[in-house]
Amino acid sequence: MSASVPLRAALADALTEDGTLADPEWRRAAATVPRHLFVGSYFEQVPGSVPTRYRPVHQGDAGWLRGVYTDRTLITQLDGRTRPDDVARGTAVVGSPSSSSTLPSLVLRMWQRLDVQPGQRVLEIGTGTGYSTALGAHCLGDDSLTSVEYDPVVGAAAASAIKAAGYAPRLITGDGLRGDPGGGAYDRLIATCSVRYIPVPWLHQVKPGGKLLVTLSGWSYASGLALLTVTGPGAAAGRFLTGYTSFMPARPHDRPPRPALVLLPGEERPTGMDPAIIGTWTGSWVAQLAAPSAERMGAGSEQILWDVSTGSQSRTASRADGGWTVVQRGPVRLWDQVETAVQTWQGLGAPHQEDFGITVSAARQRVWIGAEDGPGWDLPI
Ligand SMILES: C[S@@+](CC[C@H](N)C(=O)[O-])C[C@H]1O[C@@H](n2cnc3c(N)ncnc32)[C@H](O)[C@@H]1O
Structure with missing residues (x-):
């Protein structure tokens, strides 16, 4: 038996016990999809370093496999170019994380929150390592899922890993802020990179009544996870969710140098x-x-x-x-x-983001507190 099997089962058990995995289908996905095929080598933060320094944990190093099967985000690229395998063992580097395998509990919570029904079509933005894509393909079926990755090197690695794990969703390399370049009538959109505002193509490629699960962020890197329903072509409305979710920014939405x-x-x-x-x-x-x-x-x-x-x-x-x-x-x-x-x-009592909502139209994207006619701010579209 592969050494990863008990570690994967232990992670799935822990995520079931803490309430993350409420749905047995997603529990099976967590217990089946081998995260180590997707992550490979990764970076770890050097504790206490300012600015943050990262040291590589190379595939096969002592502690590597155990690290893969812990519930944490594993950074796999810095500054859009540096991979862990580019950095010698014992060396630490400074950089800005640009690709990662998001912590399993967050990915699995998001998939469950997206509430995909059998036969529905889903567009994922930010394939990254491909781990979340494989979880989605496992539960929803290959034909239901299309995933877009901006970075061709990251996208190619994800494609190999997804194939090696036995899945075959549709994969696209390109700017996911434009949605699916072939167009599409999707029922759901899930973003694992954050955006400053909801990209207009998403509002036309998700059908009315369809849902988008997306983290809104900005140039101060504050963020909130929102679930929106498309109310018509180019329009949507939704609420922010409980918890503390952050994702690296979609590359075209990151702050300028x-x-x-x-x-x-x-x-x-x-x-x-x-x-x-x-x-x-x-x-x-x-x-x-x-x-x-x-x-x-x-x-x-x-x-x-x-x-x-x-x-x-x-x-x-x-x-x-x-x-x-x-x-x-x-x-x-x-x-x-x-x-x-x-x-x-x-x-208003300084509420958490879960008391905030968002209304999106062709002319305006507004985040508000309490109710749609409450105090609010326009997003920089
Ligand atoms: C947090 S990682 C994704 C994690 C991934 N879902 C996983 O489980 O491994 C974010 C990814 O979004 C990608 N990305 C950034 N901007 C993008 C864009 N405009 N379109 C598509 N992907 C983008 C990054 O290159 C990065 O690989």
Whole structure:
């Protein structure tokens, strides 16, 4: 018996016990699909490194197989090019994760939440290693599933792994933000990369009544997982879900390259809001909605917002008397926008994203709190 079989069974048992695998079909998929065929070598973070450094765990290294069958995301590419096998054992590198095998519990929760019915057609965006694609093909059948991967090297590796595991869904290499280049009447769309807004082609390729499960994110890397129903061609509405889901951004939606930060002088004023709130999970989400073209840096009460396109900056600091100040410069008063939004959210009891919803039309994509006519912010479409 292969050494992976008991490890795979133990992972499926653990995910059943913790309530992740409520559906026996998906439990069978988790117990059957051999994740090690998809992951190969992977990167591990060097604990405590700033900026984060990654060291490779090569296929066959001690602990490699056990690592594959733990419930964690395994990074398989940095900066759109560096693979673990490109890095020598004992060396650590800095980079930005650009492909991975998402943690099994999240992938399996998402597949179950998508609520696919027999015979329905599904479009997956972000094949990555192909592990989630194989789980989908196992449960839904090859003919139901099409998966799109942006990176040709990643896509080719996934195609080999999917074939080696015995599955044959339709695979496409290209920009999944354009959907299926052949067009398509899909019943479901599942994205395992995040987007700043819902790409218009998705709203035309999923049939009215069909569903999209997608993580909305932005240039401050705050995020929320939303389930939307298509309400007509080019239109959809939905709610954000419970939990803390993040995915790497779809490559065309990632923030643009920027020069090193130089903080410049500006207008100073006191602020009555502890800036640390925008370092929390939902606080950072609200700040990103209010200032979508800004990148957030800093920590605690020392928060920096920088909108490279307009040169606008804001930076907060603690005062000796326990209060805070903000310095702002540029045409967009970033902190003013964020402060107003966060105060609105706090005035509603500072709910988690599960109290937020989204309405999408050809002209506008709006995220709101509570109800569609409640306070909200337009996404940068
Ligand atoms: C988190 S990984 C996917 C994980 C994968 N589903 C798995 O289980 O292994 C995200 C993937 O999305 C891909 N990606 C990024 N932008 C994309 C786009 N515009 N279209 C299709 N794929 C994209 C990345 O190259 C990366 O491989």
